[in-house]
Structure formats: C-alpha cells, structure tokens
Amino acid sequence: MAFDRRFLLLCAGEVLVVAVGDLVVALILQVIVLAAFLGDRRGYPVYAAGVVLFAAVLAASGTIALLGLAAALGVGYALLTLYDYRLARWAGERA
Amino acid sequence: MFRPTRTTGGIAALALALTAVTILLDNPAAALAAGSLALFLLWRGWRFNRDLRVLATSLAVEREVDRTILRQGTAATVRVRVDLTVPPGVDVRVRDLPPAVAADEGALCEPGIPTAYTIRLMAAGETAFAGNIIEASDAFFSRDLLCRRFDAPHLQVFPVGTKYAGGKGVGTREVEVDRRATLAGSGVRGFRLYNIGDDPGSIDWKISARRGTLYVREPTGLEGGGPLIVVDLPRRNDSDRETFARFSMVICDAVEGGIESHEGCSILVVTSGEVVRFLPRTEDLRKALQALEGLAPVEPRAPLYRAPGPAVLAARARLPGREGGQEGGYLAKLGSVLGAFADESISPFAVAVGKAMDQAEASEIRLYSLLRKDDASHLVQLTHEAKVRRMRVILRAPAGAGTIPGVDTVEVL
Numbered sequence: 001m002a003f004d005r006r007f008l009l010l011c012a013g014e015v016l017v018v019a020v021g022d023l024v025v026a027l028i029l030q031v032i033v034l035a036a037f038l039g040d041r042r043g044y045p046v047y048a049a050g051v052v053l054f055a056a057v058l059a060a061s062g063t064i065a066l067l068g069l070a071a072a073l074g075v076g077y078a079l080l081t082l083y084d085y086r087l088a089r090w091a092g093e094r095a
Numbered sequence: 096m097f098r099p100t101r102t103t104g105g106i107a108a109l110a111l112a113l114t115a116v117t118i119l120l121d122n123p124a125a126a127l128a129a130g131s132l133a134l135f136l137l138w139r140g141w142r143f144n145r146d147l148r149v150l151a152t153s154l155a156v157e158r159e160v161d162r163t164i165l166r167q168g169t170a171a172t173v174r175v176r177v178d179l180t181v182p183p184g185v186d187v188r189v190r191d192l193p194p195a196v197a198a199d200e201g202a203l204c205e206p207g208i209p210t211a212y213t214i215r216l217m218a219a220g221e222t223a224f225a226g227n228i229i230e231a232s233d234a235f236f237s238r239d240l241l242c243r244r245f246d247a248p249h250l251q252v253f254p255v256g257t258k259y260a261g262g263k264g265v266g267t268r269e270v271e272v273d274r275r276a277t278l279a280g281s282g283v284r285g286f287r288l289y290n291i292g293d294d295p296g297s298i299d300w301k302i303s304a305r306r307g308t309l310y311v312r313e314p315t316g317l318e319g320g321g322p323l324i325v326v327d328l329p330r331r332n333d334s335d336r337e338t339f340a341r342f343s344m345v346i347c348d349a350v351e352g353g354i355e356s357h358e359g360c361s362i363l364v365v366t367s368g369e370v371v372r373f374l375p376r377t378e379d380l381r382k383a384l385q386a387l388e389g390l391a392p393v394e395p396r397a398p399l400y401r402a403p404g405p406a407v408l409a410a411r412a413r414l415p416g417r418e419g420g421q422e423g424g425y426l427a428k429l430g431s432v433l434g435a436f437a438d439e440s441i442s443p444f445a446v447a448v449g450k451a452m453d454q455a456e457a458s459e460i461r462l463y464s465l466l467r468k469d470d471a472s473h474l475v476q477l478t479h480e481a482k483v484r485r486m487r488v489i490l491r492a493p494a495g496a497g498t499i500p501g502v503d504t505v506e507v508l
Contacts, residue, residue: 007105014109014132018116018125026124030131039234040184047138051131063117063126069133076137083144084096084238091151091229091242 010037027055097140097236106132106235136235143236146182150229153180156245158191158224162351165252167219167286169352175202176209177227185233192225194250195305203230217286217302218310219254223247253348254287286310321360321376322353323457323486327464327474328366331392334465339392345491345508346463350383353461361455362386367395368402368444368473375454404442404476408433445476452484459487463508466496474499 013033017026031048035041058065113129116122154177161172177189192201193214202212216222226243286302289309297311326346329339353360359378364371371393374386460481464474478501481488490502498505
C-alpha cells in the first residue's frame with residue numbers, strides 16, 4: 001500500500017512536469033521526482049545522464065526524438081534479453 | 096526472462112499516457128516525461144540483470160543427506176545451507192531442487208539459514224540433485240534463475256528388486272497371490288522398470304515421462320504393525336565374504352527402511368534350528384542396527400538339522416496310500432508311525448520362533464536368506480508358524496535360489 005502511495009505521488013509529479021511546460025525546468029523536476037520515487041539510488045547518476053542526453057536531443061529535434069528513443073529502447077531491451085539469456089545459459093551449466 | 100511487477104506496469108502505462116499527451120498537445124515536457132520513464136524502466140531492467148548476475152556468481156550451496164545407503168522409495172532427510180551476496184533492494188529466496196527421480200518439490204531456503212527437508216527417491220540408479228532456483232525480485236522486476244552448478248552429493252539408489260509371485264518366474268509351483276496387496280487404493284512402496292508381462296495398469300506415466308522409460312508402481316502390500324525382519328544366517332562354508340557383506344548391507348537397509356516407513360520393526364536372527372538373536376518391536380534405529388552388529392556366518396550347533404517340524408510330519412502322516420498291495424500297506428504303516436511321532440514331537444525351534452512372532456505382533460514377515468540348497472527345513476518351520484498366525488511372508492533370496500513352501504512373495508535379493 002505504501003508503494004501505491006508512492007506511485008500516486010509519481011503520477012502527481014509527472015502531472016507537474018507536464019504542467020511546467022519548459023524543458024529545462026521539466027528535466028530538473030523529472031530527475032528530482034524519480035529520485036524521490038526510488039528507495040535505493042545505486043547507479044542513478046548514470047540514468048540521470050541518459051535523461052539529460054535525451055532532453056538535449058529533444059530540444060534539438062523536437063518531439064520526433066521520441067521515435068528515435070523508441071528504436072533505442074527496442075535495441076536496449078533486445079540487449080537486455082541477450083544478457084539474460086547468457087546468464088541463464090551460464091547458470092544452467094553443470095559444474 | 097524478467098517478469099514485470101505491478102509498479103512496472105503502472106509506469107509503462109504512465110509513459111504511454113504521456114506519449115498520447117505529447118502527440119495531442121505537442122508538449123515537449125510531456126515528451127521528456129514519457130521518454131524518461133521508458134528510459135527509467137530500461138535502466139531498472141539493466142540494474143536488475145546486474146544484481147541477478149551478482150546473486151548467481153556468489154551462490155554457494157552446502158548440502159548433506161543423512162543416509163549413506165539409499166533404497167528406492169525410502170525417505171531421506173536433506174540438510175541444505177545456501178549462502179549468497181544479496182544486493183540492497185533485492186528480495187531473494189533459493190529453492191533447493193531434489194533429484195529428478197524424487198517425488199518431492201524441494202524446499203525454499205533463506206540465505207544463510209540451514210533448512211532441512213525430506214526426499215523420496217523413486218527410481219534406482221545413480222542420481223544427483225537438480226540444482227537450485229534463485230527466486231529474486233525487486234520493486235520492478237522478478238526472475239527465477241535455475242542454477243545447476245551445485246548438484247552434490249551424488250546419490251546411489253538401490254533397487255527394491257521385487258518380483259511378485261503368481262505372475263511368472265517362480266517355477267511351476269502354484270504360489271498363493273496376495274490379492275489384497277494389489278487392490279486399488281493400496282499404497283505405493285516404490286517404482287521399478289517395466290518388464291514385459293507387467294500389468295499395463297500399474298505403469299506410472301508421470302515417472303515414466305520424467306525418466307523417458309516405462310516405470311511401474313509397486314504396491315506397499317498389507318499395512319499393519321511393523322514388519323518382522325528375519326535373518327537366516329548362512330553357514331561359514333556357504334558364503335564368501337563379499338556375498339555376506341552385500342547380504343548384511345541389504346538387511347541393514349531393510350531395517351532402516353522398515354523403521355522409517357512403519358511404526359518400528361522387529362528383528363529375528365536364526366540359523367539351522369537355532370534362534371541367535373531376537374529384538375522385539377523397536378522404533379530406535381540405533382538399537383536395531385546394534386542388534387545386527389557383529390553378525391557373521393556361523394557354524395551351527397546342528398549342522399544336519401533337516402527337521403521340517405511336526406506340522407510337515409503330520410501332513411506326511413495323512414498321505415493316503417494311493418496304491419494297494421505292498422506299497423500301499425507300506426505307506427499306511429509309515430503314516431501311522433509318522434503320526435505317532437508327530438503327536439509326540441515338539442520342535443523347540445518352532446516354539447521359540449512362534450513366541451517371537453507373537454511378541455513382534457507383525458502382519459508381515461520379511462525373510463532374508465541365502466537359501467542353502469541342502470537344508471531349509473528350519474525356514475519351512477518358520478513359514479508354517481507365520482502362516483498359522485496369518486502373517487504374510489516375503490522371502491528375499493538370491494536369484495535362482497528357489498523358494499520355500501508357503502511363502503507369499505519371492506523377491507530377488
């Protein structure tokens with residue numbers, strides 16, 4: 001239930017981000033909202049750097065950057081699946 | 096592959112909603128929010144994958160099985176301790192997987208806490224544990240990862256080696272079949288490989304599918320009190336050291352199995368016309384194994400015992416003279432002489448065995464013998480005493496050693 005409340009707060013934060021309108025302010029707000037949403041922030045700077053990069057692309061090319069992001073995400077998930085497959089293969093081997 | 100949690104589904108839905116807002120309103124802030132949420136899920140997936148790798152590489156399993164001699168169908172206790180490095184924010188449980196031939200599901204272990212569970216191996220042969228499943232989850236993903244690296248200890252399961260009488264293979268003699276033991280609903284003692292001629296109805300399809308070859312169920316037989324395990328010690332000249340060592344091992348295993356699967360068992364050790372040891376009903380495995388300590392082939396006090404007992408004498412005395420004439424007269428006279436002896440004769444061995452059986456209160460006798468070819472008369476007396484008490488007699492003897500009249504089931508030792 002506690003996590004549901006945090007998810008509602010995340011939704012509220014996203015509404016705030018959209019309502020702000022300005023990209024830079026939205027970026028700062030978004031990083032803060034997601035950091036607040038997380039309990040364990042290991043590796044969060046890596047993610048924050050990725051979001052900053054995405055914001056820069058968005059500022060340069062407009063909302064069409066979402067299509068590029070979708071393609072990049074597809075590749076990312078495919079890579080993740082590949083890593084998971086390799087891990088399962090390695091773990092499944094007998095000693 | 097990873098399984099998303101409800102939170103992940105919610106964030107994905109939120110990202111889609113924000114994408115719709117972006118398309119409708121052409122709002123760059125909404126596009127940023129949608130894209131960053133999608134990136135967020137990808138990042139969490141990558142982090143979960145790294146945590147899973149840490150878990151898999153740090154996994155260490157210590158497993159012990161309490162029994163060194165495992166017999167098909169008997170239970171064994173497994174003690175397992177799992178250690179692994181748990182990254183923060185990840186919940187981990189490890190399921191210890193029993194061997195593929197076990198009829199159990201294994202146990203869930205908390206890292207660092209020893210856990211005990213019971214397995215029952217249903218097929219004979221060499222086998223090993225199937226490994227472990229790491230059940231990991233964080234707030235966004237969960238995953239069950241199968242690790243097969245820790246399969247020790249390797250187990251050797253000895254077959255039951257049952258051969259039911261009445262079917263075939265025990266000679267031309269008609270042997271009583273205990274049909275109550277094969278009634279539907281009776282328990283299953285174990286499984287063995289399917290032989291041509293076995294009842295197709297007894298095939299266990301689940302085990303057969305798992306092992307890739309046909310296995311049949313073996314019924315438990317009559318349930319009741321603990322069995323009376325009778326050991327017929329061979330004479331010194333009748334068995335070599337290796338045969339007797341194997342014989343002793345099978346007996347110890349039977350006693351162990353009897354105590355674990357029933358409410359205790361009784362042990363009676365005999366040799367030619369002599370009761371060597373008797374341990375009435377016990378549930379203490381150590382006490383039972385102590386009773387079997389130091390058993391060795393003996394030099395019996397009556398090497399030429401050959402006394403089938405009063406019952407057989409009486410039966411012979413009742414034989415009618417089939418033919419008339421001289422032979423018929425002879426048989427009649429022999430019958431009257433035998434009858435006179437049978438009335439007077441008392442077998443101390445039969446009396447002692449009978450008292451032991453009364454004390455054991457068993458419904459089943461498991462007779463272990465190497466079956467000497469020259470004299471099994473004391474076993475005939477023993478079987479007769481058992482039949483008088485309506486006990487079921489299972490003889491376990493080497494293949495081709497023959498049988499004893501009155502035995503219900505012959506199993507290969």
